[in-house]
Amino acid sequence: xxxxxxxxxxxxxxxxxxxxxxxxxxxxxxxxxWYRQNSGRGLVHLILIRSNEREKHSGRLxxxxxTSKKSSSLLITASRAADTAxxxxxxxxxxxxxxxxxxxxxxTVNP
Amino acid sequence: GxxxxxxxxxVICKSGTSVKIECRSLDFQATTMFxxxxxxxxxxxxxxxxxxxxxxxxxxxxxxDKFLINHASLTLxxxxxxxxxxxDSSFYICSARGLAGEPYEQxxxxxxxxxxx
Numbered sequence: 001x002x003x004x005x006x007x008x009x010x011x012x013x014x015x016x017x018x019x020x021x022x023x024x025x026x027x028x029x030x031x032x033x034w035y036r037q038n039s040g041r042g043l044v045h046l047i048l049i050r051s052n053e054r055e056k057h058s059g060r061l062x063x064x065x066x067t068s069k070k071s072s073s074l075l076i077t078a079s080r081a082a083d084t085a086x087x088x089x090x091x092x093x094x095x096x097x098x099x100x101x102x103x104x105x106x107x108t109v110n111p
Numbered sequence: 112g113x114x115x116x117x118x119x120x121x122v123i124c125k126s127g128t129s130v131k132i133e134c135r136s137l138d139f140q141a142t143t144m145f146x147x148x149x150x151x152x153x154x155x156x157x158x159x160x161x162x163x164x165x166x167x168x169x170x171x172x173x174x175x176d177k178f179l180i181n182h183a184s185l186t187l188x189x190x191x192x193x194x195x196x197x198x199d200s201s202f203y204i205c206s207a208r209g210l211a212g213e214p215y216e217q218x219x220x221x222x223x224x225x226x227x228x
Binding site: 035040041042043044045088098099100101102103104106 | 117145147152153154155156157160202204206217218219220221222224
């Protein structure tokens with residue numbers, strides 16, 4: 001079953017703006033990962049944050065994790081039209097086995 | 112490195128026939144492979160986990176006799192959809208985890224679009 005819930009379900013912004021997506025989960029985790037999926041394509045791994053980490057950066061991406069609230073956020077700064085895609089969070093409860101994906105956020109960046 | 116391929120990338124078959132989808136790790140040995148299904152505009156649902164040389168572990172609600180998974184080598188896993196029906200039409204994605212690297216690292220294939228007519 002899917003334990004991750006993401007909001008918003010859809011987000012439309014202008015190029016240059018920041019995009020923030022949120023993910024909530026229900027059980028304890030070992031790590032949480034964010035993926036991007038372009039329409040009809042496979043998944044691209046963006047960033048992983050471990051349960052003992054609170055924030056992580058990678059280029060224009062910033063991920064936060066609040067294990068007390070069982071939530072995470074993904075911030076994409078200075079968005080580009082090429083960032084248009086679906087973004088999924090995925091939780092890994094045991095560090096190496098099953099990933100449970102959230103419902104995803106469809107991001108549209110208008111040029 | 113860490114490339115996973117799937118073949119075919121898309122397939123159309125008639126109701127009642129069987130379809131085999133291959134998942135290959137091209138430049139690493141995959142001890143574990145995962146199979147996911149994704150319906151349009153929905154998230155990925157894990158179907159099964161397969162370890163090389165052993166039987167696959169299926170998620171609740173996934174019919175193991177309908178979705179046959181074989182992980183015969185460290186670089187190849189196959190998913191066979193038997194007696195396919197239109198409701199099996201979906202996007203099937205595999206991922207692989209290697210011997211080396213962090214245990215939580217999974218590498219995803221590009222997916223296979225199955226349409227059953």
